[in-house]
Amino acid sequence: MSIASNLNSIKASLPEHVTLVAVSKTKPVSDLIQAYEAGQRIFGENKIQEMAEKWEEMPKDIQWHMIGHVQTNKVKFMAPFVNLIHGVDSLKLLQEINKQALKNNRIIDCLLQIHIAEEETKFGLDENELNELISSSEFKELKNIRTLGLMGMATFTEDKNQIKKEFQHLKSIFDSIKEKNALQEASTISMGMSGDYQLAIECGSTMVRIGSSIFGGR
Ligand SMILES: *Cc1c(COP(=O)(O)O)cnc(C)c1O
Numbered sequence: 001m002s003i004a005s006n007l008n009s010i011k012a013s014l015p016e017h018v019t020l021v022a023v024s025k026t027k028p029v030s031d032l033i034q035a036y037e038a039g040q041r042i043f044g045e046n047k048i049q050e051m052a053e054k055w056e057e058m059p060k061d062i063q064w065h066m067i068g069h070v071q072t073n074k075v076k077f078m079a080p081f082v083n084l085i086h087g088v089d090s091l092k093l094l095q096e097i098n099k100q101a102l103k104n105n106r107i108i109d110c111l112l113q114i115h116i117a118e119e120e121t122k123f124g125l126d127e128n129e130l131n132e133l134i135s136s137s138e139f140k141e142l143k144n145i146r147t148l149g150l151m152g153m154a155t156f157t158e159d160k161n162q163i164k165k166e167f168q169h170l171k172s173i174f175d176s177i178k179e180k181n182a183l184q185e186a187s188t189i190s191m192g193m194s195g196d197y198q199l200a201i202e203c204g205s206t207m208v209r210i211g212s213s214i215f216g217g218r
Helices: 003-013 029-037 048-057 072-078 091-103 127-135 160-179 197-202
Strands: 019-023 042-045 063-066 084-088 108-114 145-152 188-190 207-210
Touching: 003 019, 003 029, 029 048, 042 048, 048 063, 048 072, 072 091, 084 091, 084 145, 091 108, 091 145, 108 127, 127 160, 145 160, 160 188, 160 197, 188 207, 197 207
Parallel strands: 019 042, 019 207, 042 063, 063 084, 084 108, 108 145, 145 188
Antiparallel strands: none
């Protein structure tokens, strides 16, 4: 199967309200161009330097999403062009993104990463930390970021019930902040990858991050 046909069949299976992020990490620009020529305009990368290199080489109507863990000292390298940062999980990082956004005279969109998986290695906030963060005065002062919603990654397991429970947990946290109107611009729940995106959509995902099902294994 070609990249274009993989992409087209995935796109055909997504409901209208779900945005597809084509995760192109580790893949060469020639692969990304195939997806671009098939109409894809949103790409996800997990390393800032690799994303910046691809941004320089690729057409400028692409939206670049940072889906990986972000180190504070590297924010400046993506601040001129990044469209959405998925994995934000601390006030310190938000403050740095805000500072770099201001320098670039931009507003940068972010998602707050919630820890829903069992593994300790996956980054993210728990529900209490999230509530504390978004109700803090420091957070409210950040005028050059816009928090569009939440992101999460399920446990790497074959157990569909476990994954479903974790996605439902993220959805319930999202619903509760919407109910409290704690994040006025929240509209996005980024959850679901190649192996679990259908389940994620059933559980309320509005943005799926799909790599290997489009570009092949890494
Ligand atoms: C790599 C990655 C993906 C895509 O994974 P696939 O299984 O290849 O679809 C999605 N989200 C994050 C955060 C990733 O690092």
